[in-house]
Amino acid sequence: MQLPFTGPWLLAPMEGVTEPCFRELVLERNPPDTLGGAFTEFVRVVSEALPAKTLRKHLGPRRFPQPVGLQLMGADLAALAETARRAEESGAPLIDLNFGCPAKGALRGCSGSDLLRDPVRLEQTVKAVKEAVESIPVTAKIRAGYDHANDVEILARAAEAGGADLLTVHCRTRAEFYSEAVEWERIARAVRAVSIPVCGNGGVRTHADLERMRAETGCSYVMVGQAALGDPWIFSGRSVGAAQAADFLVAYADLLAERSGTRPARVTGRLKQLLARWTAGGLVEDEERGEWLSERDPERTLVRLRAAMTA
Ligand SMILES: Cc1cc2nc3c(=O)[nH]c(=O)nc-3n(C[C@H](O)[C@H](O)[C@H](O)COP(=O)(O)O)c2cc1C
Secondary structure (H helix, E strand, O other), X not given: OOOOOXXXXXEOOOOOOOOHHHHHHHHHHOOOOOEEEEEOOOEEEOOOOOOHHHHHHHHOOOOOOOOEEEEEEEOOHHHHHHHHHHHHHOOOOXXXXXEOOOOHHHHHOOOHHHHHHOHHHHHHHHHHHHHHOOOOOEEEEEEOOOOOOOOHHHHXXXXXXXXXXXXXXXXXXXXXXXXXXXXXXXXXXXXHHOOOOEEEEOOOOOHHHHHHHHHHHOOOEXXXXXXXXXXXXXXXXXXXXXXXXXXXXXXXXXXXXHHHOOOHHHHHHHHHHHHXXXXXXXXXXXXXXXXXXXOOOHHHHHHHHHHHHHO
């Protein structure tokens, strides 16, 4: 099935980060021939299908040339399938299935990375969702394995056999969590094992890494997670100044406050999540990072950012 992505690089689903406000700002700042698509945070389906209203909230109010895939995670196949059907009806351009979440809650519910130990169940999960939707692609996102990466081919083939239209391989195993070291060769192994397109993921730090991962592994798409929190322009490779970098953060704070009435303390919490990794525009020098992060007064952080916008 034709994938709706407009370019080769994708913004990863990140819980607590890629809600509509952050996503929109990133989508706006990267042309669609570079940043080809994004994903919602994972949406957990427990024992009942989620209402369309919840799904629409995750998809957000604005549309961009790039598709935003709705990521679902769950173990109850009937509830998952019905949620996917409702998501298609609500305008989701693509459903992504999470088989990588390492959180204990996901494991207790036999979902997320737990299914890396059960390729048969993984295949059945993809199949159930694939059969529930009519005309949108279903993609699967796995880690390279649970506690070892010996079976990445088996997992990749299970997703393909279930009918996945694209497979994203986060090259760390669940046991490796978010380790610094990454082995892209595991992505290459998945590429060789299946005939569906593969999206490589894990350890991209710079714009140049995007093309390098594609060349080294043969994957068709590359997904960026953590590095996009520090440099939202990583997809286009545009180098911005401190003023533009500060403008992003102020726009993010404004949007969070106005859109969802997020309390000032929570807004700064979200800002600090980005400031902890921020590299764009030389706005946050390493020796100043501690100072930015320890600021308790939300207003003072904003005043400092606004000053940087005009400096
Ligand atoms: C804060 C955070 C939240 C995440 N939430 C999700 C999620 O909701 N769904 C998912 O499939 N992966 C999630 N991930 C994993 C990322 O999508 C990605 O696979 C991982 O960060 C590896 O890519 P990177 O090395 O470029 O960061 C999350 C990662 C981070 C850092």
